[in-house]
Amino acid sequence: MVAPPDNDVLWARTLTYAYGGSPALAGVSLGARDGEILAVTGPRGCGKTTLLKCLSGLLVPDRGEVWFNSAPVHTLSPLGREQLRRDRFAWIDTEPQLIAELTAWENAALPLMLRGTGRREAKSTAHEWLDRLDIGECARLRPAALPQAQRQRVAMARALASAPAVLFADEPTAPLHSTDRAQVLRTLTTAARSHGITVLLATHDEEVATLADRTVALLDGRRVGSPHSPEAEGRSACSVSA
Numbered sequence: 001m002v003a004p005p006d007n008d009v010l011w012a013r014t015l016t017y018a019y020g021g022s023p024a025l026a027g028v029s030l031g032a033r034d035g036e037i038l039a040v041t042g043p044r045g046c047g048k049t050t051l052l053k054c055l056s057g058l059l060v061p062d063r064g065e066v067w068f069n070s071a072p073v074h075t076l077s078p079l080g081r082e083q084l085r086r087d088r089f090a091w092i093d094t095e096p097q098l099i100a101e102l103t104a105w106e107n108a109a110l111p112l113m114l115r116g117t118g119r120r121e122a123k124s125t126a127h128e129w130l131d132r133l134d135i136g137e138c139a140r141l142r143p144a145a146l147p148q149a150q151r152q153r154v155a156m157a158r159a160l161a162s163a164p165a166v167l168f169a170d171e172p173t174a175p176l177h178s179t180d181r182a183q184v185l186r187t188l189t190t191a192a193r194s195h196g197i198t199v200l201l202a203t204h205d206e207e208v209a210t211l212a213d214r215t216v217a218l219l220d221g222r223r224v225g226s227p228h229s230p231e232a233e234g235r236s237a238c239s240v241s242a
């Protein structure tokens with residue numbers, strides 16, 4: 001078995017995935033370093049979402065491996081993957097997925113409380129992040145009372161409040177107005193950098209990708225414009241062994 005490089009928080013080798021026989025990923029390898037913002041780019045349907053789902057344990061690849069902090073993800077049980085997602089990962093979807101019955105701060109605090117953080121501490125952390133994302137005044141409102149751009153900020157606050165090791169963001173600013181997009185993205189990337197959060201950012205927008213440290217481009221489920229194996233990405237210091 002090939003061991004992942006030490007300085008990669010997330011590492012994947014030759015990921016292959018098909019939906020009912022229709023291929024979505026065909027042998028994608030990559031590594032994400034600790035605290036890095038890595039953009040996954042490519043046209044619609046090229047496999048960005050599927051790649052993020054395989055990396056985060058939402059999907060199990062048909063073939064290939066995923067490692068998080070040098071531990072295999074692809075061999076974990078469904079419960080093990082669920083715990084990993086709850087305790088170490090966060091996800092921001094294109095459409096904000098909030099709980100309608102909860103207020104903005106309760107939504108943002110929920111992942112922390114699910115991990116066992118006390119209500120008072122979770123509330124205070126949630127309020128801090130809502131303030132940082134300029135929606136502090138919406139803290140007591142329910143999602144239905146907020147425009148979509150504000151709901152997406154609540155979803156971002158929820159993801160960041162849980163201080164994940166890895167944040168998966170799937171076209172997170174697509175629903176935002178273009179004037180809002182740059183500011184929200186900058187807030188997101190600045191917050192991730194200052195907290196050492198690794199971000200996997202799927203986007204078809206080249207401008208969004210410029211905020212990342214590095215880009216992995218996909219086309220038809222394959223990597224393009226770069227080596228196909230993470231071993232070939234110039235990381236001789238983290239040599240792998242058979």
Ligand SMILES: Nc1ncnc2c1ncn2[C@@H]1O[C@H](COP(=O)(O)OP(=O)(O)OP(=O)(O)O)[C@@H](O)[C@H]1O
Pocket residue numbers: 019022023024042043044045046047048049050051204
């Ligand atoms: N649940 C599904 N069932 C069947 N096919 C799917 C499913 N999800 C994605 N696909 C197909 O798999 C391929 C890759 O889709 P994926 O959503 O990963 O790409 P993407 O780059 O994220 O696209 P987009 O930018 O539109 O979200 C596409 O051909 C898509 O139609």
